[in-house]
Amino acid sequence: MDTPTDLPVAALVPEVLAQLDGAKLVLQAPPGAGKSTYLPLALLQQGHWQQQRILLLQPRRLAAITIAHYLAEQLNEPVGQSVGYHVRGEQRFQADTRLLVITEGIFVQYLQQDPELRDVAVVLFDEFHERNLFSDLGLAMLLEALPLRPDLGLLIMSATLPAQTIAAWLGDAKVLQSAGRQHPITLHHRPPKAGHDWLPHCAQVIGEALQTAERGVLVFLPGWREIHQLHQRLQLPAEVLPLHRQLPLAAQQAALRELPAGQKKVVLATNIAETSLTIPGIDVVVDSGRERRSIFYPRHGISRLQTQRISKASATQRAGRAGRLGPGQCYRLWSQSDEQSMRDYDDPALVTDDLSSAALEAKRWGSELQDLQFLSPPNAVHVQVANQQLKALGILDGQEQLTGLGERVASYGAEPRIARIAVAVEQESEKRRGEAALLLAQLEHPPRQPEQFPLSAEKLQGEARKRWKFWCQKFRVKSSVTDLSAAAAIGLALWGYGDRIARRRGEANNPGTSYRMAYGGGAKFHHADGRGGDEWLLVLTMNFSEAQSDAIIGCALPLTPADLQHPALTLAWQQELQLSGPKQRFEIVEVQRLGALLVAQRAARVQPGNAERVQLLVNYVQANNSEVINWQSVTELLARLRLAQKHLAAHEQQAWPDFSNATLLNELTVWAAPYWQAIKNLEELRRWSPAQALLARLNYQQQQLLDELCPQHWVAPSGHRHRIHYHADEAESATNAATSVRASVALKLQEVFGAPVSPTICRGEVTLTLELLSPAGRPLQRTSDLASFWQNAYQQVKKEMKGRYPKHPWPDDPQQALATRKTNRFL
Structure with a gap:
């Protein structure tokens, strides 16, 4: 550890002490400056906060414990008196401990229990440049709580992140900079x-x-x-x-x-x-x-x-x-x-990590994760997946609000799946709670040889053994339950891992070696793994190989059909459409599913009415990602509709329907289903063109507006009408929303003689691209700047084409010539 004398950060202590009350400070100090050791000790010894604590946040457990021991040694005290620490599963402090070194996850729990931090005077975020998930979350929650504690001091310390950037984000923070004690x-x-x-x-x-x-x-x-x-x-x-x-x-x-x-x-x-x-x-x-x-x-x-x-x-x-x-x-x-x-x-953890725990803490805090003040915004896709998982566990309701069960799960401050299992055994017998303690310790710290899962208590080592003792204490059970059967593990784990059920791929007489997961992904055992062969599995841990898309199965337990009747799983009979026979007719069957997995199937006992049958057809299309619809036939129409919407006036856009891919798929019942009453098989569905149904989403005035903004034809200076083609640029497929739309017209070059500039649509905001053709209809030039073409490229085109097409006009001044489709003879 750094010696507490002559450290560069010592020169800043008077300024920190003078300004820290009720202020936000950002300290940028290189390694060796003493920000983690000398500064907290100086605040403890010289500060005036006699009845309140200083919280020093560390991103790592080992650092928190080691720093606390070092600081206590400097005071000639054992750790736990003036200086203490609190990390997951371990704490050494007492009521009058004044400097408490804690990890950022523990700090989040402190805030949840007391947003005002009434016994705290100063919060120090050390090594903020590591941008751990709970450092960002803890700071965001603290910033929301600061109005309740205008006297609370906040000091953010970083070795490498630019302090001015952090201060500008905070808005009213002062920057302090310290030299490092760095040798060459x-x-x-x-x-x-x-x-x-x-x-x-x-x-x-x-x-x-x-x-x-x-x-x-x-x-x-x-x-x-x-x-x-x-x-x-x-x-x-x-x-x-x-x-x-x-x-x-x-x-x-x-x-x-x-x-x-x-x-x-x-x-x-x-x-x-x-x-x-x-x-x-x-x-x-x-x-x-x-x-x-x-x-x-x-x-x-x-x-x-x-x-x-x-x-x-x-x-x-x-x-x-x-x-x-x-x-x-x-x-x-x-x-x-x-x-x-x-x-x-x-990259900060908010961008790369699983956000389910952070999303749960934000809900418990009374906010949405994406609405909190972060230096870097959270990954939007990861937030969406986190909320979906929390809903599947019953932690959130349909409106993504915390349920009563969710409140109990959140109170554990643990990973949501783990906490969900813990809640499930709260009222169970002591033996059952003891089995849960063994299971949770191994889910948090899985064995390195997954085929040995679940281990007995005697075989637990390191952190897994510590967590077992922690959960025994949490569940108020003695450590007498030392064995965990596979059946007991399954009954407990399904409360938190219902989406990890897997079914073997392949036919009954030709079974495969890979599995499909309930959430839709694939998984398989490593080729050197001797396990496999069971039809149903509960997969608790997985890994990945860069060489394949399927996950590699780690800890897993074989399931029986009886296990699928677990109360955490919802198995109900529902009607679906399936394809039958060589003509691929739509046949109605009744199925039981677990997510993407088919559990059982039988012939429909009751045939639905026409409205219900059409709704089943909608469900079928949505389940197949709309690939069975003939979108290719309306590629240009969709591009035209989207281009028009982009250039509508603000008051016009409010009533204009949304033609994005997601909305069209979600609203099939509204716009497409009325046209599907007579569809009996897959071929009829694929032949159906959505054009009429899409246009029917517009009222009469909107259809007139579409023709005004994005007309289907353009009258060239020659007097002839030409079709305008609308192209969605950079689209991955016909069903994807385009990033931009290009409108073009193909016509013979002579038909635009006399036109000084390129024509426009969308009230002059979009220029038509002209694909200029030779008299024989072959491409000559593509331009969206006709004036430039006349001044630059035309003379070269004329030179090359006049000898090939001598019967057609090639004037020296095309802007003054007569537009025509005729030859010189007819002119």
Whole structure:
């Protein structure tokens, strides 16, 4: 840790103390300035907040615990007195603790329980540049709560994010900047040879780095797998210590201890060591340039840890770890030219992560996630998927408001699926609650060998064992329930994972090896996995391979038909249309479905009336994404309707129907179904043209307005009418809304003689593109600027065409010539 003397941030303490009451401050300080250690301690010792707390927020559990221990040592006190900490599943503080180091997720729970933070004087956001999900959410919630506490101080600290940008976003914040205590660092670029694995190369670079190190080497690696592989590979005259989240806390803290003089160490770490933590005895860094980040896949509703290149900001942070004690060196496993393609900053979690937990906390707070004040807006698709999942769990109602069940789920402050299972067992027997404690611990921290799921309590290790004890305490049960049967696990897990039911693909006599999930995605076992063969599965964890679109099944349990009668699942008979026979006639059947999965089917017991039958046809079309409709026949009509809508006056647009793809599909019952009364089979449906039905959405005045703005024909200067073609540019298919529409007319060049400029439509706002043809009807030129064509390109066209078509006029001054379709003889 940094020593609390002569740190650069010390010079700013008087200014911070003078301004922090009821103010927003942004402190930009490089690594080594003392913002995480000296500044909080100075505020504790010199501040006037005797009856209130200082909250120091950290993005990582290990950093929070380590910093709290360090600060307590500076006061010659055990942690838990003046300085304490509170992280998930662990806390050490008391009523009179004045400086509390907490993780950002815990801070969100503090705000939910007391929006005024009545016992808090100052909130410090440390390492805000990491942009974790709950750092952004906690700050957004705090900004909404500040009017309740005008005396509350807010200090946002960042090493790499531009402070002025944050201050401008906050609106009324003052910026403070501190120099860093950074010694010069020599950079060495050591990229692996093309086609060679980077991990063995990294081992060679570590050996080189250790030779130049006086005290120790810090190696940044993507994850625990690479750390484990290197740990086994390295044979070095130094102590090799791993550092990652999966290690027990004691093993993590061992990497942070100072070694006796004369001994060297090599710390193999993930980006857990990138910020906040200072590892003593490090003067050389080896940076793999890689990190493992969580990327959310909306279609599957799960996150994948993906290895990717770090940002320039992360590279700066990592290199800085070598210059905390004196001049250092950093070995980078990439070439200097590679840095041109590296992004400046990491994307915030609001853009890349699963937002279901954040959306639930926002609902509990009384707001919508997208309405909160964020430095970067949340991913709109991820918000939509999050709300869909919360509705499926019964946490939100049809209007996306928190239900009574949702209130109980939200009170746990846990991931929604986990909390939903917890709520389900609140009134169950102690044995059942004990089984739930075992299950939830393994869902939060799945075993590395998924085929062993579920584990007994004796086999739980590390964080999984801690979480088991936490849930036992939460459920008020003794640790006597140590085994969890597959049947018990299924009965519990279905409360939170009903959308993870999978059915084997293939026919009964030719079963496949892959599965279809209830949410519509595909999944399969790894080719080396010996499991498989069951018709029904409950898939609890999944992973991805970049080589295939299906997810790789992790922890899973086989299901029986009886399991599908679980109260969390809704199985009801409903009527559907299916295709039957060579003519693909629409046949009405009754089916049971779980999302995208067909569970059972039988012949319809009661035939529906005509209105119900047409509605079933609408459902069929919507389920097939409208692909069975002949949209190709109305491509130009849709482009014309959309172009007209774009150029309507404001008062005219209010009554104009929406012709977007989504609206047309959602409103099939209104505009298309009245024309489907006699449709009996798929071929008839495909032959049906939507043109008349689409135009019928407009009243008489609107149809007149359509003809005015986007006429179907244009009368050329020759006096002849020509059809105007409307083209949707950059459309992926005929059913997609176009980003822009182009209107064009194809006609012989001689028909526009005498026209000085290009014609327009849409009240002069859209210029027609003229596709000028030769007398034989072959393309000569395409232009939307006729005046320019006459002045520039025409003379060249005339030179090339006059000899080929001598019977047709080619005047020297086309703007003064007579427009015609006739030859010179008839003229």
